[in-house]
Amino acid sequence: xxxxxxxxxxxxxxxxxxxxxxxxxxxxxxxxxxxxxxxxxxxxxxxxxxxxxxxxxxxxxxxxxxxxxxxxxxxxxxxxxxxxxxxxxxxxxxxxxxxxxxxxxxxxxxxxxxxxxxxxxxxxxxxxxxxxxxxxxxxxxxxxxxxxxxxxxxxxxxxxxxxxxxxxxxxxxxxxxxxxxxxxxxxxxxxx
Amino acid sequence: xxxxxxxxxxxxxxxxxxxxxxxxxxxxxxxxxxxxxxxxxxxxxxxxxxxxxxxxxxxxxxxxxxxxxxxxxxxxxxxxxxxxxxxxxxxxxxxxxxxxxxxxxxxxxxxxxxxxxxxxxxxxxxxxxxxxxxxxxxxxxxxxxxxxxxxxxxxxxxxxxxxxxxxxxxxxxxxxxxxxxxxxxxxxxxxxxxxxxxxxxxxxxxxxxxxxxxxxxxxxxxxxxxxxxxxxxxxxxxxxxxxxxxxxxxxxxxxxxxxxxxxxxxxxxxxxxxxxxxxxxxxxxxxxxxxxxxxxxxxxxxxxxxxxxxxxxxxxxxxxxxxxxxxxxxxxxxxxxxxxxxxxxxxxxxxxxxxxxxxxxxxxxxxxxxxxxxxxxxxxxxxxxxxxxxxxxxxxxxxxxxxxxxxxxxxxxxxxxxxxxxxxxxxxxxxxxxxxxxxxxxxxxxxxxxxxxxxxxxxxxxxxxxxxxxxxxxxxxxxxxxxxxxxxxxxxxxxxxxxxxxxxxxxx
Numbered sequence: 001x002x003x004x005x006x007x008x009x010x011x012x013x014x015x016x017x018x019x020x021x022x023x024x025x026x027x028x029x030x031x032x033x034x035x036x037x038x039x040x041x042x043x044x045x046x047x048x049x050x051x052x053x054x055x056x057x058x059x060x061x062x063x064x065x066x067x068x069x070x071x072x073x074x075x076x077x078x079x080x081x082x083x084x085x086x087x088x089x090x091x092x093x094x095x096x097x098x099x100x101x102x103x104x105x106x107x108x109x110x111x112x113x114x115x116x117x118x119x120x121x122x123x124x125x126x127x128x129x130x131x132x133x134x135x136x137x138x139x140x141x142x143x144x145x146x147x148x149x150x151x152x153x154x155x156x157x158x159x160x161x162x163x164x165x166x167x168x169x170x171x172x173x174x175x176x177x178x179x180x181x182x183x184x185x186x187x188x189x190x191x192x
Numbered sequence: 193x194x195x196x197x198x199x200x201x202x203x204x205x206x207x208x209x210x211x212x213x214x215x216x217x218x219x220x221x222x223x224x225x226x227x228x229x230x231x232x233x234x235x236x237x238x239x240x241x242x243x244x245x246x247x248x249x250x251x252x253x254x255x256x257x258x259x260x261x262x263x264x265x266x267x268x269x270x271x272x273x274x275x276x277x278x279x280x281x282x283x284x285x286x287x288x289x290x291x292x293x294x295x296x297x298x299x300x301x302x303x304x305x306x307x308x309x310x311x312x313x314x315x316x317x318x319x320x321x322x323x324x325x326x327x328x329x330x331x332x333x334x335x336x337x338x339x340x341x342x343x344x345x346x347x348x349x350x351x352x353x354x355x356x357x358x359x360x361x362x363x364x365x366x367x368x369x370x371x372x373x374x375x376x377x378x379x380x381x382x383x384x385x386x387x388x389x390x391x392x393x394x395x396x397x398x399x400x401x402x403x404x405x406x407x408x409x410x411x412x413x414x415x416x417x418x419x420x421x422x423x424x425x426x427x428x429x430x431x432x433x434x435x436x437x438x439x440x441x442x443x444x445x446x447x448x449x450x451x452x453x454x455x456x457x458x459x460x461x462x463x464x465x466x467x468x469x470x471x472x473x474x475x476x477x478x479x480x481x482x483x484x485x486x487x488x489x490x491x492x493x494x495x496x497x498x499x500x501x502x503x504x505x506x507x508x509x510x511x512x513x514x515x516x517x518x519x520x521x522x523x524x525x526x527x528x529x530x531x532x533x534x535x536x537x538x539x540x541x542x543x544x545x546x547x548x549x550x551x552x553x554x555x556x557x558x559x560x561x562x563x564x565x566x567x568x569x570x571x572x573x574x575x576x577x578x579x580x581x582x583x584x585x586x587x588x589x590x591x592x593x594x595x596x597x598x599x600x601x602x603x604x605x606x607x608x609x610x611x612x613x614x615x616x617x618x619x620x621x622x623x624x625x626x627x628x629x630x631x632x633x634x635x636x637x638x639x640x641x642x643x644x645x646x647x648x649x650x651x652x653x654x655x656x657x658x659x660x661x662x663x664x665x666x667x668x669x670x671x672x673x674x675x676x677x678x679x680x681x682x683x684x685x686x687x688x689x690x691x692x693x694x695x696x697x698x699x700x
Contacts, residue, residue, distance in 0.1 A: 022622045026361055033368055037382050051644045053375040057368065057382060064364040071357050102414045109413060110614065113406070113589060117606040120597070133586045140416040140582030151583070159590060167244050169598055 016079035023071035030068055033061025108139055124173030124180045125163065130156030161187075193323045200549030203248055204557055212252040213554055217561045218569070220260020224277055225268050225573050226584070231261035231277070232404035232520040237588055239397060239528075239595035247532045247547065252554050254528065258521045259311065259558040262501045263566060266303040266493070267573055271296060279500045282466040286485065286492025293488055297430040297570075302493045304429065304566045305437055306444050310498030311559035313448035314455065314505025319552055321456070325513040326541035326548070334649065335657050337538060338642035339666040341635045344516035346673050348458045348631050356677035358624045366632015367639075369394050376637070377644060389604045396527050397599030398608035399633055403626050404520060405592035406613025409585050411620060416582040429570040436490070443473050443491040447498030454499075455506025458516050458631070465503055466496035504555060512540060512548050515638060520627045526634055531599070537638060 037057055091099070116132040133152035142148055163169045164180070165187050172180045203209070223234040234257045242250035265280030270287035283303060290299035332340070345367075349359030372383045373393030384390040437444070450469035473495045474485040485492050507518030515537030517523035529536045534544055541548050566573075596609040616626045650656035658664050 019622060022619070026365075029365065029368070033383075036385065037371075038380060040380065051647055053378040053380045053382060056640050056643065057371040060364050060367045060371065064361060064368070067357050067361045067364065071361070074357065098414075098417055101417055105413045105416060106410055109410065109589070110610065113593065113610055114607075116590075117593060117597075117603050117610065120593075120606075121603055125594075129590055132590065136586035136589065137582065140413075140585065142582045155587060159587075159594075163240065163594060167241060169240065169244075169594070170601060171594070171597075 014079065014082045016075050016077075016082045019078060020072060020075035023068050023075050026071065027065060027068035030061045030065035033057060033064065105139055109136065112136060112139070120171070120173070122173050122176050124177030125171035126156070126160050126179040126183050127173070127177065129159055193319075196545050196549040197319065197552065199546060200551075200553035201557075203546065203550045204252060204553040209249055209252040209554075210557070212249050213256045213558050214561055214565070216253040216256020217260040217558045218256075218565050220257040220262075221264035221267075221562065221565060221573060222260075222576055223257065224261030224264020224266075224280075225576065226264075229584070229588075230404075230408065230520070231258050232400075232524050233408050233588070234261065235521060235524045235528075236401050236405040236595055237591040239401065240591070240598040242528060243531070243598050247534065248550050250528065250532065251525070251547070251551055254521075254525055255551060255554040256558045256561070258525075259501070259504055259555065259562055260565075261521075262311075262504060263304060263307040263497070263562050264573070265500075266307070266497055267300065267570075270299045270303065270493075271574065279466050279503075280496070282470050282496035283493055283500075285470070286488050286490075289486070289488030290490075290493070295488070298432065299488075299490075299493055300566075300570060301430045301432050302437075302490050303497045304563060305432055306447070306494040306497040307501040308559060308563040309437070309444050310448045310451055311501035311504060311562070312556070313445075313498070314452045314502030315552070315556045315559060316505075317452040317502070318505035318508050318555070321509050322512055322548065322552065323541070325509065326538070329513050329538040330542055332538050332662075333646070334642040335646035335659070335663060336666070338639050338646060339657060339663055339670070340514050340538075341516065341639040341642070343666050343670050343673075344458045344510065344514065345628075345631060345635055345639075346670050348625075348628050350673045350677045355623075356674075356680075358622070359628050362619070362624050362626060362628030363632040366629040366634075367636040369399060369629065369633045370636025370640070376641065389602075394633075395596070395599050395605040395608055396633065397531065398596045398605035399612050399630060400524055400527055401592045401596040401605075402609040402612025403616040403630055404524065405588065405595070406609055407616030407620060407626065409588055409592075410613060410617040413585070416585060429567060431567070432490070437494070440491055440494055442477075443494040444498040446473050447495040447500075448502040451499035451502025452506040455503030455518055456509045458510055458518050465499045465506075469495050469499040501559065504559075508551065508555065511536070512551065514538060515540065515635070517631060517634065520630070523627060523630045523634060527630075530634075 037054060112132060112135050116128055120128050130152045133155055134148055137143075137148035137152060138145065142151075160171075160183065164171055164184070204213070219234060219238075220231065223229045223231065235254050238253060238257070242253060245253070261277060262279065265275055265277030266283045266287065269275040269280040269284035270291050273284050273288040275281040275284055287299045287303065290296070329340075345363045346360075349363050350356055368383075370393070372390055374380070374384075374391055375382055381391065447466075447469045450465045450472070454465035454468065470485075470492065473491055474482050477485070477491065480489045480491065503518070507522045510516040510518055511522040511526060515526065517526050526536045529540075529547075534540065534547060592609070593606050596605040597603060599605050616629070619629075620626050646656055647654070658667055
């Protein structure tokens with residue numbers, strides 16, 4: 001009866017299954033360690049001149065593969081033990097809803113980060129930083145949008161002042177960056 | 193040694209360095225007080241700033257942060273029962289009940305005084321140990337250096353949180369990461385996939401930013417949904433009378449000794465030392481009796497806090513003498529050394545003694561600053577404790593991105609950092625001690641270079657690794673640790689213990 005208590009969703013949510021997926025990913029990395037080192041072959045055996053360029057990476061990949069196999073065995077044992085236990089108590093609707101919000105914020109944060117990095121050299125830091133900050137403040141529901149806007153423009157400008165005029169970093173965009181030359185002109189006029 | 197130390201103090205005594213130490217320590221206390229933010233993350237956030245600095249001022253800032261976070265973590269442990277750093281978790285056991293009794297100020301006072309005392313004792317230990325160990329380490333040949341590096345990695349994997357399988361897997365991932373790029377000896381490309389950006393290897397700063405910056409934010413995004421309630425808003429720090437502190441000499445002395453000793457073991461750091469010292473003091477205590485611990489006794493704050501700050505001195509010992517970091521923060525500092533053109537390891541004391549003594553001087557100055565900053569600005573720290581993470585995280589993401597970007601003045605390291613952030617977050621959720629990846633990436637090139645050089649010098653004879661007594665001892669330590677850990681990993685875990693050791697993903 002207890003075994004029947006676990007359905008397919010529980011199986012995928014189980015710690016053992018997540019461990020198994022991680023272990024398989026590690027095994028794939030280990031295999032990639034052998035497959036993608038370099039198409040040019042060379043001996044892995046040390047001769048009088050010491051080791052070759054392939055010996056140690058192959059050793060690392062081999063050991064990682066071995067550990068991944070141990071981890072797979074441990075995960076399977078864990079899954080079997082979980083299957084013999086009672087089905088976990090379902091999470092409360094509040095918890096489910098909170099988990100969903102956290103997942104959404106995590107995924108969108110990563111997407112925004114990739115977007116920020118991609119557009120940084122196109123539009124420049126001066127424009128991208130306030131936009132990025134504003135999007136994150138809205139995502140995290142910091143407060144009213146007017147406050148978010150003020151904080152992102154103020155914060156973005158402060159960061160630009162720190163990184164560009166003070167630390168002399170090259171955070172300029174290309175032709176789509178009208179803001180950096182204008183801000184640099186303003187800071188020059190202000191004698192900074 | 194004394195002249196070197198005086199030289200270090202003279203160097204750190206310049207106005208710029210003192211200001212940076214002060215700023216770093218203040219920032220460290222702030223960061224430590226905020227649950228979810230940590231010392232490695234704060235150092236990562238400041239990477240773009242430290243890149244533009246000279247070596248000594250950059251390390252003044254980093255050491256300040258490192259020392260400050262150790263104390264800051266206890267503030268939230270006492271006031272929120274939510275430790276700011278993992279090492280402060282033990283302080284909450286007695287700090288929070290004291291605060292509940294209306295003695296929050298006194299609890300913070302004990303934490304500040306014992307942290308300072310522990311920090312000073314840890315510093316004395318480091319000053320004595322570093323020249324001694326560095327002097328011995330100078331006689332080491334390539335096989336010794338390779339074995340020391342391997343022993344360090346195995347220790348980290350064995351003592352870090354989680355199983356040895358996960359610890360060693362992290363180390364091996366780090367070693368594979370360090371293999372990417374042109375091989376230094378044969379000039380052959382490894383794992384570059386035809387990308388020119390990878391020819392000089394995976395940008396190290398990007399690995400650090402990803403694992404200690406992005407991964408932590410991704411994990412703690414849950415804090416932007418949940419808030420935290422401060423126990424009391426009106427807190428005034430009360431300094432305990434010296435007599436009250438010295439009467440409890442066992443607590444701070446045992447705490448400091450444990451902190452210094454355990455802090456010097458790579459991978460264990462402050463987290464392990466606070467609990468071990470707390471258990472020792474509790475079990476051997478007559479007044480108060482062991483059962484009083486956990487109800488708000490000063491000894492329960494003094495011991496972990498003295499231990500916590502003494503680890504700063506302990507962790508610097510392997511870092512400055514052997515090039516093996518004791519924890520995440522010292523791993524980043526080692527990385528920063530490489531970025532500043534220094535060669536960490538056994539030759540650091542010989543080639544750059546000014547850096548070693550400068551760091552030691554910075555450690556003591558930051559510890560003293562920490563005391564005065566905490567005494568003077570406790571209300572400001574309590575105010576910051578009430579701030580929401582949804583303001584801080586966006587700024588941390590911008591700082592961390594620019595930290596990765598500035599390492600090569602290109603966007604490529606930012607992408608690498610995002611990738612490592614996702615990998616680090618996922619592995620941390622599965623209970624992998626991700627610091628092992630960073631240590632593998634740092635020590636990988638050192639180990640490979642010395643293994644290959646040692647074998648080349650011996651004509652390919654592997655017996656060179658057991659040719660002398662110190663090498664036999666090192667091989668013995670490695671074998672012993674591996675055997676012990678693998679045996680315990682293969683032993684079936686009782687269900688009750690398994691449930692207790694399953695990672696709490698909500699807090700990671």
